Amino acid sequence: MIIEDLLKYNEITLINEPFSDLKRTVNGLYTCDLLSHAMSHLKPDDLYITILSNVNVIAVATLMDVSAVIIADGMEIDKHMLEKANNEGIALFTSKLSAVSLIRLINA
Amino acid sequence: MLSLIRQDFKVESNDLINAGYASLFIKRKLKELDIPRNIIRSVGIATYEAEINMAIHSYGGTVDITLFNNVLTIVFKDRGPGIPDIELAKQKGYSTASNFARENGFGAGLGLYNIEQASDEFYLTSSKEGTILTVKFYFNEEMLG
Numbered sequence: 621m622i623i624e625d626l627l628k629y630n631e632i633t634l635i636n637e638p639f640s641d642l643k644r645t646v647n648g649l650y651t652c653d654l655l656s657h658a659m660s661h662l663k664p665d666d667l668y669i670t671i672l673s674n675v676n677v678i679a680v681a682t683l684m685d686v687s688a689v690i691i692a693d694g695m696e697i698d699k700h701m702l703e704k705a706n707n708e709g710i711a712l713f714t715s716k717l718s719a720v721s722l723i724r725l726i727n728a
Numbered sequence: 729m730l731s732l733i734r735q736d737f738k739v740e741s742n743d744l745i746n747a748g749y750a751s752l753f754i755k756r757k758l759k760e761l762d763i764p765r766n767i768i769r770s771v772g773i774a775t776y777e778a779e780i781n782m783a784i785h786s787y788g789g790t791v792d793i794t795l796f797n798n799v800l801t802i803v804f805k806d807r808g809p810g811i812p813d814i815e816l817a818k819q820k821g822y823s824t825a826s827n828f829a830r831e832n833g834f835g836a837g838l839g840l841y842n843i844e845q846a847s848d849e850f851y852l853t854s855s856k857e858g859t860i861l862t863v864k865f866y867f868n869e870e871m872l873g
Contacts, residue, residue, distance in 0.1 A: 655780075656838040659773050664765060672833040676780075679748035683755055683772035685765065700745050708752070 621646045621726075623688050623711050626667075629725060632690060635697060635712045636705050644711075646687045649726065651719040655680050662686055667726070669719045671695050678704040678712070686710065692719045733757055733795035739782040739806075744832050747783035750791040751775040754802070757795070763867065770846040771800065774863050777839040777846075778804045784829040785811075786859065800865040811854040818844065 624642040626632050647665035652658040653672050662668060664685035670677055673695040681689050688711035691697060697714060705712040715722055737750040751772050758768045775791070782789050782804055789806030811817045817824075818840045825835030844850045849864035 653833060654836040654838075655833040656777060656836040656842060659776065660838065660842055664769075670833075674832050675745050676748065676832060676834075679752065679776065683751055683776055684769065 626688065626690075626711075626713060626726070631717050631725065632713050632715045632722070635714055636702060639711050641709060641711070644687050649723055651692075651723065659684060669722055671719070673697050673701060675700040675704045677701065678708055678710055681710050682708040688713060690715055690722055692717060692722055733793060735793045737779075737791040737793075739779055739786075739789055739791060741783065741786060741788045742828060743783055744780070744829075744834075747779045748776055750779055750793060750802075754793055754800075758800075767865065767867070771865055774843045774846040774865075775802055777843045778802070778861055778863070780834055781839045781861075782806050784825055784834055789858065798867045798869075800867065802863050804859075804861040804863075806858050808856055808858045810856045811852075811859055814852055814854060 623644050623646060627634060645665050646667045648663055650662050650666045651669040652661065653670050655676055659680055662684035665687045667688050667690065668681055668686045669690045669692055671693045673691045677689060678701055690713040692715055694716040735753060739747055754775055755768055755772050758771060779791060786806035787808050789804065792803040794801045816822055820841045821837040823835045823837035829835045843863060847863035848866050851862040853860050
């Protein structure tokens with residue numbers, strides 16, 4: 621899968637448009653809302669799904685070489701998070717769906 | 729032999745917006761030097777966990793990064809209040825994080841454990857005056873290409 625493939629879902633919205641690297645590979649899915657735990661389990665090119673909506677999610681995503689982040693359950697994103705996602709080149713999506721529903725949707 | 733990198737950063741208490749600058753800096757620098765991805769990952773984990781620890785548990789402090797002669801040394805030094813029981817603090821799952829830290833996704837109690845696992849050398853001393861954490865990573869000639 622590549623990041624561009626996520627754009628076809630109505631339930632998932634890309635927030636930092638236009639995003640420069642839509643052809644970037646997405647290799648796996650991971651979800652966890654404890655950042656230290658996520659740091660020891662995230663793999664490069666993962667799609668990281670979380671309800672945490674703060675700038676530290678982007679810091680962790682960048683350090684772990686994640687391809688994209690989806691903020692689930694309709695959580696709102698603040699301007700610091702968006703700015704950091706733009707600066708670090710992380711594709712940032714939001715969705716009203718839960719993490720479980722997102723995984724089912726993407727894996728279907 | 730790797731060229732010298734020498735940089736320091738400040739970490740303010742409870743400033744979660746800016747904590748992480750040192751980790752992102754060293755990640756970028758190591759990527760420029762073509763250090764293997766898995767090594768960069770370990771350095772990133774150790775540095776970030778330590779920066780966040782400083783932000784959420786201390787009165788603030790500094791992060792000193794030195795890369796010289798194939799050794800990356802990062803020293804985290806804060807102004808207190810210190811760790812009363814280091815062995816307890818190192819236990820997986822043990823956390824004294826505030827509600828503020830937990831609301832932001834921290835406080836899993838894995839910080840010191842992750843740092844020690846990720847680094848080649850790990851030294852931690854603490855008193856009421858402050859805590860000093862030193863981590864080292866060794867790069868060998870093959871990594872330099």
